[in-house]
Amino acid sequence: MTHANGASGTGTTAGAGAVAGPVAGPGGAGAGRGAAARPPGASAGTLTSVFVRLKLSLLRNGLRQSSGRTAVFVVSIVLTLLFAAGQLLGLVLLRGHAQAATLAVLLTGVTALGWAVMPLFFPSGDETLDPSRLVMLPLRPGPLVWALLVASLVGTGPLFTLCLAVGAGISVAHGAFAVAVAVVAVPLVLLVCLALARAVAAANIRLLTSRKGRDLALLSGLVVAIGIQVVNFGAQRLGQAGGLARLEPAADLVRWVPPASAVGAVDAASRGAYGTAVAQLLLSVAALAGLLYWWQRSLTKLMTAPDGSTVAAAGPDADRKRPGAGGGWTGLLPEGRTGAVVERALRYAWRDPKAKSGWVTALALGLIVPVFNAAQGTGSVYWACFAAGLLGTLMYNQFGQDTSAFWIVAMTVSSKRDAYLELRARALALLLVTLPYATLVVVVTVAVLGDWAALPEGLGVSYGLLGAMLGVGAWASAYFPYSIPQDSAYKNAAPGQGGLAWASMMGGMLLATALCVPVALAAWWVRTGSASPWLLLPLGAVWGALLVWGGLHLAAGRTHRRLPEILAAVSKA
Incomplete structure (x- = not known):
């Protein structure tokens, strides 16, 4: 201060x-x-x-x-x-x-x-x-x-x-x-x-x-x-009757x-x-x-007093306190590349400061914005899609999050199939958190609004947007990789790569929005009363899954062909 x-x-x-x-x-x-x-x-x-x-x-x-x-x-x-x-x-x-x-x-x-x-x-x-x-x-x-x-x-x-x-x-x-x-x-x-x-x-x-x-x-x-x-929220409340x-x-x-x-x-x-x-x-x-x-x-x-912050870590029981390689939640993951990549991605999200900041910000704002708007009486069930959009941005620039350590991943990718499995596992790690959380945000928003009839509509649109963001995010990670400085809390791109980061995020979000047009048209059709709202839930989920599958396959080919260029791009910081 x-x-x-x-x-x-x-x-x-x-x-x-x-x-x-x-x-x-x-x-x-x-x-x-x-x-x-x-x-x-x-x-x-x-x-x-x-x-x-x-x-x-x-x-x-x-x-x-x-x-x-x-x-x-x-x-x-x-x-x-x-x-x-x-x-x-x-x-x-x-x-x-x-x-x-x-x-x-x-x-x-x-x-x-x-x-x-x-x-x-x-x-x-x-x-x-x-x-x-x-x-x-x-x-x-x-x-x-x-x-x-x-x-x-x-x-x-x-x-x-x-x-x-x-x-x-x-x-x-x-x-x-x-x-x-x-x-x-x-x-x-x-x-x-x-x-x-x-x-x-x-x-x-x-x-x-x-x-x-x-x-x-x-x-x-x-x-x-x-x-x-x-x-x-407070300013709007003060603007109502009673004021100060x-x-x-x-x-x-x-x-x-x-x-x-x-x-x-x-x-x-x-x-x-x-x-x-x-x-x-x-x-x-x-x-x-x-x-x-x-x-x-x-x-x-x-x-x-001495600094005792490392005393416990250096004690005789330090080895026993470290989490086991196969115990706990990691034992639920599948064998092979998929399980290893999912575990690595989740550990990065918990331990890496930049990744943790992005996760916490997306989770918090994804809930606060729709709930606050609903509480003020100015929101709708579509505000709940804000959470899916924010959480989907975490899929962007996946390789840049690895920085120069991406060479370890590159050494294990020898075919398009390997690249696809790598990207699919990263998307799965995000879905393990984002899918239930996006569902929770929709349910809470609907509860605050008191409009339970809009629940399937909100879930369908949210799932479709989440799938579009993940699919386009995988594609943008392969086509627009950039380096993320680790020594700065406020810089999200290395010098000279700001335009690349802007193109990746903004272009990807516009493309994801365009890909969600079929879901939006279906929602409009449901709103006219021509179909049941429950038809939108499976439609949004299937469309989102197809977009993820397509985005992963497009990104896998590009990733396999351009591994040296991707490594050079993410190693500039």
């Missing part, structure tokens, strides 16, 4: 030296003990100055890496400032409105929640969030906490939060006592948000720097997508949750409830003290 936007290795090394200099001094260990004997205030002040300069150096060195990074940073600052200014102006204009306090309290609570979760999904956005980099330096946790807290004020995130807090304070402050409370509440809101983000990051730094932490960061796009759907008054029960609860309780204290002081105002303000002060204590305890543990 502090938005340091990364840093180069030079910036990190220079920053560490800058910290070590004033604290340890030129005299080495003896000077370090002398620094520890200084008054806490002087030590904390010196360390704070060093960390502020370190934060600025990290920011500056990060921007020097490329002009693109600089442009993105400048654009993000401009957009943040515009949004923050608009939000500040909007809150000021709400001054005197009946629901001004409701909106101010809830916005503060949502902002604090964002500060709490963003370090978990964007741990690499600020190198100073990782205190393990400072373990070897002679630093005490107390002064280190204050230095990092002050350094956290540098960034667009704190500026946005400050604008929000100022606007919230102005919108609810009426009277001299309320203004005095607001003067204390505004910086208190900012400090609680910063301390919350830092405490959460320090307590989970072992996770965030591990493979599971990188997997968590890759799911940030899912969080944003779900958040957009929730905001859209619908939020009053939630605001009554949130106004006692720090740091929103500080804004609630300003509102209480404006209404003359001085005892409530003092209690809510003290609640935020206590929360700040508790967060600083938790943060300091986490730093102490981090700097003194």
Whole structure:
């Protein structure tokens, strides 16, 4: 949330030296003990100055890496400032409105929640969030906490939060006592948000720097997508009768949750409830003290306790804990190439960060979008096909997911039959999850709509679309393979292959849509009342199966003939 936007290795090394200099001094260990004997205030002040300069150096060195990074940073600052200014102006204009306090309290609570979760999904956005980099330096946790807290004020995130807090304070402050409370509440809101983000990051730094932490960061796009759907749903609800008054029960609860309780204290002081105002303000002060204590305890543990994350893996029972080759669910798979490829594909989906991100995003959005539309009364059973379409995109660029390791697969493909079995097994691995999940989404959507008569219609169209996506995806994997960078969470194609990736995905989706025209015409025919809806279910399933079979056979021939070219295309990252 502090938005340091990364840093180069030079910036990190220079920053560490800058910290070590004033604290340890030129005299080495003896000077370090002398620094520890200084008054806490002087030590904390010196360390704070060093960390502020370190934060600025990290920011500056990060921007020097490329002009693109600089442009993105400048654009993000401009957009943040515009949004923050608009939000500040909007809150000021709400001054005197009946629901001004409701909106101010809830916005503060949502902002604090964002500060709490963003370090978990964007741990690499600020190198100073990782205190393990400072373990070897002679630093005490107390002064280190204050230095990092002050350094956290540098960034667009704190500026946005400050604008929000100022606007919230102005919108609810009426009277001299309320203004005095607001003067204390505004910086208190900012400090609680910063301390919350830092405490959460320090307590989970072992996770965030591990493979599971990188997997968590890759799911940030899912969080944003779900958040957009929730905001859209909430905005539509607020547009109905009642408006902001619908939020009053939630605001009554949130106004006692720090740091929103500080804004609630300003509102209480404006209404003359001085005892409530003092209690809510003290609640935020206590929360700040508790967060600083938790943060300091986490730093102490981090700097003194060994990393035991690999102890269990290296123990004498490690071999027995590893999943067996033939036990569990793998024993249900068929023998030969088909079973091996299905197991490999499912393990990739679970272990590979990029594959896992795609799976989770498709599964979550495939359910959220149709269900949310159905709950709002604006959806139909055809929205359930959104899940089949999203899950079908996982079949695209199958060989690119293997990257340079595709040479192992290429060594086992000596005929068109081998290529067909390879692609068929990959499609089967997807169908094991996508087919029941697409069925579930249709059933849930129909249940929310209360239109059970549309169930066979929705299933038929969904099965037809899923089959078209899988068949075209196999064809696109053979004709438009491209490499997927593994060292970047946000790049899905190697440099120079963006157009290829675009052609593969967009062209494939348009082709799949065109191939579903017979199913769409059959659905229209059923809608006119000329046939039973139950005829559409087998028709969609059979048509989808035929499209998968045809796509696999077309892709198999191309794959067998172009193995060297495919390997070169997927090995560029």
